[in-house]
Amino acid sequence: MSETKREQTNGSNDDRVWFVTGASSGFGRAISSAALERGDRVVATARDTESVAELVDDGDGRALALELDVTDPEAARAAFDEAVSRFGRVDVVVNNAGYGHVGAVEELTDDEWHQQFDVNLFGVINVTRAALPQLRKQRSGHLVQMSSLNGVEGLPGGGYYAASKFAVEGLSESLADEVGHLGIDVTIVEPGPHRTRFASDRSTKQAAAIEDYAPSVGQTRQAVGELDGNQPGDPEPGDSEDHRKREIVCDHAGEKPEPGDRQRGYERGEQHPKPYRDRRPRLGSWQEQLANHDPVVAEDPEVLHAPRPA
Numbered sequence: 001m002s003e004t005k006r007e008q009t010n011g012s013n014d015d016r017v018w019f020v021t022g023a024s025s026g027f028g029r030a031i032s033s034a035a036l037e038r039g040d041r042v043v044a045t046a047r048d049t050e051s052v053a054e055l056v057d058d059g060d061g062r063a064l065a066l067e068l069d070v071t072d073p074e075a076a077r078a079a080f081d082e083a084v085s086r087f088g089r090v091d092v093v094v095n096n097a098g099y100g101h102v103g104a105v106e107e108l109t110d111d112e113w114h115q116q117f118d119v120n121l122f123g124v125i126n127v128t129r130a131a132l133p134q135l136r137k138q139r140s141g142h143l144v145q146m147s148s149l150n151g152v153e154g155l156p157g158g159g160y161y162a163a164s165k166f167a168v169e170g171l172s173e174s175l176a177d178e179v180g181h182l183g184i185d186v187t188i189v190e191p192g193p194h195r196t197r198f199a200s201d202r203s204t205k206q207a208a209a210i211e212d213y214a215p216s217v218g219q220t221r222q223a224v225g226e227l228d229g230n231q232p233g234d235p236e237p238g239d240s241e242d243h244r245k246r247e248i249v250c251d252h253a254g255e256k257p258e259p260g261d262r263q264r265g266y267e268r269g270e271q272h273p274k275p276y277r278d279r280r281p282r283l284g285s286w287q288e289q290l291a292n293h294d295p296v297v298a299e300d301p302e303v304l305h306a307p308r309p310a
């Protein structure tokens with residue numbers, strides 16, 4: 001980890017300590033601001049600490065900014081150790097760093113799609129693995145994994161982005177079952193379009209286009225260009241439903257779930273977003289067809305399980 005950091009570290013042991021990746025903009029910045037407004041302490045990480053300097057300056061002595069490239073596992077461990085050294089513990093880890101790369105599966109170069117996974121998936125893994133030893137030691141903690149509606153539904157021109165988010169979901173669901181008995185909670189957040197600069201040139205890259213994909217991927221390219229700054233959601237402070245969404249994340253990170261609860265944050269509070277609703281009839285049909293056939297046993301209307309060893 002770079003030695004570059006900004007800090008103000010006053011605070012009591014009664015407030016929560018947040019470790020937020022990608023805190024320079026979007027949901028990362030909004031959540032960091034909301035936590036500070038509540039009197040909590042925040043470790044705001046970004047590739048450039050100057051981009052989070054305002055958070056530290058406005059933090060009233062409760063903020064620490066650290067330079068972090070989430071693709072570097074050693075840097076992730078060093079940053080987390082620094083957070084614990086300054087504040088004594090970490091209560092909430094928000095894995096928010098990520099970006100999109102628009103292009104057909106064939107269009108992205110090897111380096112481009114590898115980098116998409118390095119940030120969106122392996123970055124989450126690096127920070128999660130860096131956090132787990134401390135959270136186990138504390139026997140408490142909450143991992144908030146920022147996914148996307150494209151973590152449950154594919155998108156032409158967003159295959160690698162969707163694949164990275166699908167992987168985060170599978171990782172996080174497995175992790176939740178591994179660490180629940182240790183007092184560690186896991187939440188998956190699946191936001192829809194928000195004015196987070198995610199669709200801007202800064203956060204979304206474009207692969208070199210192949211003409212044959214114009215009827216499919218071309219529509220996504222056009223939509224992304226038109227979407228920037230016009231998304232229906234706004235995570236920044238204000239008297240709105242979208243302002244409440246960042247508050248909900250902060251509220252939820254302090255709650256204990258019911259046993260077995262699959263914690264997810266859905267766009268506009270839907271109990272079952274459209275991708276899930278669309279799949280339910282098909283899953284029900286598969287369940288009927290497969291219920292009496294080995295080696296697959298359909299036990300749940302939402303999920304098909306392989307039979308477990310006796």
